[in-house]
Structure formats: C-alpha cells, structure tokens
Amino acid sequence: EEQVVESGGGLVKPGGSLRLSCATSGFTFDTYNMNWVRQAPGKGLEWVSSISPSSGFIYYAESLKGRFTISRDNAKNSLYLEMTGLRAEDTAMYYCARELRVTVSGVVTEIAAFDLWGQGTMVAVSS
Amino acid sequence: DIVMTQSPDSLAVSLGERATINCKSSQSVLYSSNNKNYLAWFQQKPGQPPKLLIYWASTRQSGVPDRFSGSGSGTDFTLTISSLQAEDVAVYYCQQYYSSPQNTFGQGTRLEIK
Numbered sequence: 001e002e003q004v005v006e007s008g009g010g011l012v013k014p015g016g017s018l019r020l021s022c023a024t025s026g027f028t029f030d031t032y033n034m035n036w037v038r039q040a041p042g043k044g045l046e047w048v049s050s051i052s053p054s055s056g057f058i059y060y061a062e063s064l065k066g067r068f069t070i071s072r073d074n075a076k077n078s079l080y081l082e083m084t085g086l087r088a089e090d091t092a093m094y095y096c097a098r099e100l101r102v103t104v105s106g107v108v109t110e111i112a113a114f115d116l117w118g119q120g121t122m123v124a125v126s127s
Numbered sequence: 128d129i130v131m132t133q134s135p136d137s138l139a140v141s142l143g144e145r146a147t148i149n150c151k152s153s154q155s156v157l158y159s160s161n162n163k164n165y166l167a168w169f170q171q172k173p174g175q176p177p178k179l180l181i182y183w184a185s186t187r188q189s190g191v192p193d194r195f196s197g198s199g200s201g202t203d204f205t206l207t208i209s210s211l212q213a214e215d216v217a218v219y220y221c222q223q224y225y226s227s228p229q230n231t232f233g234q235g236t237r238l239e240i241k
Contacts, residue, residue, distance in 0.1 A: 035228075044220065044232055044233070044234050044235045045169075045177065045220055045222070045232040045235075046232070047228070047229070047230040047231070047232070050228045059228040059229070061229070062128075062229070095176055095177075100179065100182060100188075102182075111167075111182055111183070111224065112165075112224035112227035112228060112230055113167035113179055113182045113222060113224055114169075114177070114179060115179045115188065117176035117177060117178075118176065119175075119176060120176060
C-alpha cells in the first residue's frame with residue numbers, strides 16, 4: 001500500500017524553528033516530485049514547496065521569503081521541511097503530497113496535481 | 128499568481144439531485160501546446176486530507192465514482208456530481224497547475240445535504 005506519514009509538528013514560540021518529516025512507503029519514492037501543502041485551521045489549501053527526485057529542482061511559495069527549506073533523503077524514502085522564523089500565520093496542518101504521474105500513449109507525464117497525501121502534522125505557533 | 132475563485136462558497140443539495148460547483152481562474156490555464164487545461168478538483172472530508180478527484184479538468188482519477196465529472200476550458204470550470212450521495216458531503220477545491228510549481232487553490236466550496 002502506498003503511504004505517506006508526516007511527523008514533527010507541535011507547539012512552537014514565534015521566531016522558533018521546527019523540522020517536519022514525511023516517511024513514505026509502497027512506491028518508488030526516488031522517482032517522484034514531492035511537495036508540502038499547508039492548511040490553516042478552518043481555511044483553504046496553500047502550496048508550500050516542491051522538490052524534484054534528485055533534489056535538483058526546488059521551489060517555494062513566494063510568501064515564505066526564504067524561511068523554509070525542503071529536502072529529501074531517497075535512501076530513507078523521506079521528505080523534510082525545515083521551518084525557521086516561525087510566525088503565527090504559519091499555524092497550519094502541514095501535508096506531504098506526491099505529484100501525480102500518468103502514462104499517455106506510452107509516455108509518462110508528470111502532473112502537478114497531488115494524488116497521495118498524508119494525514120498531516122499540525123504546527124501551532126504561539127507564545 | 129493565478130487566482131482561483133470558486134462559487135458558491137456553500138451549497139445545499141438534496142440526496143439524488145445534481146450538485147454543481149464553479150471555478151474561475153484569473154487567467155487561462157489552457158496549455159496551447161497540448162490543448163489541456165491544467166486544472167484539478169479535490170474533495171476534503173472533515174478530519175481528512177484532500178483527495179484528488181479530477182485532473183486535466185475532466186479526467187477522473189482512478190477509483191473515483193463516475194457521478195463526478197469535470198468540464199470547462201480556459202478560465203471557467205465546473206465540477207458536477209450527478210446524483211448526490213450522503214458520502215459526498217465535503218469541501219471541494221479546484222487547483223490550477225498551469226503555473227506549476229506555483230500552484231494555487233480556490234477558496235473551497237462546502238457541500239451539504241438539504
């Protein structure tokens with residue numbers, strides 16, 4: 001069974017740091033683009049960051065202004081998100097999400113829609 | 128950023144009736160090179176992560192019931208549930224991946240039973 005499981009969330013003070021982890025299983029992790037998506041309590045979804053299979057391509061939401069760092073360890077089938085300078089507005093459920101791949105006429109195509117999500121890990125930033 | 132706007136914000140439909148949710152993008156998400164609309168729909172039930180329903184505006188993800196369908200092109204899209212079931216109560220989101228990786232989501236539409 002394909003699975004992603006997030007961990008590492010918790011309560012942190014403004015200005016603090018936190019490292020989220022996402023353990024995956026059941027699929028060839030090192031061939032997929034992976035993402036972090038967050039959802040503030042009672043709010044909608046916000047894409048946070050993505051990373052290519054070899055970590056050669058890394059992107060962030062412009063609103064993060066360099067405070068977050070995404071990384072992966074293909075040997076451990078794991079994805080990470082290092083968060084620094086945390087603010088109250090970073091309070092959210094953080095989801096690890098895999099990008100969809102489809103085969104059309106024998107050609108594998110990557111689609112930046114997310115077909116596998118974890119249950120999320122909650123980050124609360126408060127004094 | 129491409130802004131995605133859904134309507135209505137909430138919707139109440141009777142069991143067995145049709146539910147229609149709209150999504151409008153601030154610019155076209157139609158890729159001229161392959162004539163595909165870079166638009167997805169998700170369903171999120173309380174306490175659960177989102178679930179991918181449809182991509183390329185109208186292609187159902189594997190395992191999604193055929194009562195769910197997507198339509199539209201360019202900037203205007205629709206998710207239709209042909210015959211509402213109790214298990215369809217959820218919040219529905221559209222997402223554009225035309226400007227990937229800077230993907231953006233709509234604000235969500237809450238679907239309830241009338």
